[in-house]
Amino acid sequence: MPIIRCHHLHYRYPEGDNLLFENLAFEIREPGFHAIFGHSGTGKTTLARMIAGELGGFEGDLVIEGAKRVLYTHNMERLPGWADVGELLQVVTPAIARKQLDRLIETFGLQGCLRSRFARLSLGQKNRVNLARYLVQPFDMLIMDESLANVDETTRSSIVTEIKSIFPDRCFLYISHNMIEVSRYCREIVVIRSPKKQPQAVCLTGLDASSTDIVGPSAGLERVLLEIVHVT
Amino acid sequence: MLHNRMAQFLLLYGVALTGLLGLKYGLGLSDYIIPPFLEIYRTGLDVTPRYVAHVLNTLSIAILGHAISLVLAFAMGMLAAGKSAIAALVKTAAYHVQSYPIVAVAPIIFILLGDGLLSRLIISVLICYFPLLLTVMGVLSEPIEDIEHFYRMTGHISWGLQVRVRMFENIGNLTTVAVGSATMAMVGTIVSEFIASNAGIGYSIRVALYQSDMAKIIIALLWIGIATSLYLILVEWIGNLIHRRMAA
DSSP states (O other): OOSEEEEEEEEOOTTOSSOSEEEEEEEEOSSEEEEEEOOTTSSHHHHHHHHTTSOOOOEEEEEEOSOSSEEEEETTOOOOSSSOHHHHHHHHSOGGGHHHHHHHHHHTTOGGGTTSOGGGSOHHHHHHHHHHHHHTSOOSEEEEESTTTTSOHHHHHHHHHHHHHHOTTSEEEEEOSOHHHHHHHOSEEEEEOOTTSSSSEEEEEOOOOOSSOOOSOOHHHHHHHHHHHHHO | OHHHHHHHHHHHHHHHHHHHHHHHHHHTOOTTTSOOHHHHHHHHHHHHHHHHHHHHHHHHHHHHHHHHHHHHHHHHHHHTTSSSHHHHHHHHHHHHHHTSOGGGGHHHHHHHHOSSHHHHHHHHHHHHHHHHHHHHHHHHHSOOHHHHHHHHHTTOOOHHHHHHHHHHHTHHHHHHHHHHHHHHHHHHHHHHHHHTOSSHHHHHHHHHHHTTOHHHHHHHHHHHHHHHHHHHHHHHHHHHHHHHHHHO
């Protein structure tokens, strides 16, 4: 049973004339770290919001069968300014996930941010704090829309691999414009293209790396990169 | 802040008085219509102790009316922040009622309650309350999507949290509106006194109007301006204090 089954999806923005999705079809079959990839404006965020149940008004089938609790986070989110980051993280963390939060704070390099107000953090720190508070919530699927934007490459890699090791049985949909990262760490890569190209979504298989050890280019990585370039 | 606002008012008052006297001498108007400067000065010396007491009386009603309006507006604004039927009803009622000129219902209040303190207070509150309510309602009805998204997604959102987020994010706007409404409270009180009361500076202006005594009106305006400026300075100071403490 696939986790996400999307068939014959059609959608146009209420104020728009052109179709954003025309006969979009793809499947995510199992848990893991997957990606939605595509050029700007191809509808990645719109699709993510549809999967999270935030956006309706589309035609066709978009069935989320294997994930009861779907969360969607994006890189523009903020924490309230009335308390420091540490306090706000503690308040929203369920008691059962306190240890996990400590681990994430360490892995994400957030120890130095805990006593600061959110507004005083750098963009990269803000995104990491925001992601950490989502990860300690109960969820089956987490859609990460540019959640690691503005985070340096090394930290981003260690965060992704850490997420994969802590939550091997959960489903992640990672939206990023970083082709190398997506190719290296994601299992299934759903490439969304212009609706003029059919099929509009092409599913590729990534390297699904579990560690940051792969430093230089490899034949496998080159293959995935070429495939992505080819289909986009 | 104190110097700036007071200096601005005195400058404006001086310019207006000069303009009035310029009009008098330019058009050759009689002393009965616009009195000469010396008469205004003598009237000032004569009525100032009485008028200061009247202005303080008016100011006390305005402050009380302003405080009541703020409490009511925030309470109703919070009630209207949700998506319930009550919230929709409050919003609709507020939009319709505020479009009606409240001053027009003042005579009914005076007929029902007489010309005492309560009538002045109610009219002051009504004039100040509705514009304040609309702003508070507008602010509290508008989601702060980039903050509320997480709480909504994860089921942590509550009415109280929603109100807290929106108030905190708009604290600058809310304090500005609270300061702005202080003038309306003063205006409301003076209008109510002018219409039918037997106390306050509005009543003194009405008496001066019946006597066609422009000098008294000019002096009354001076003390109204000074009292309003002082009150605005106080409210601005409180607003800044709240703003600083919440943003700290």
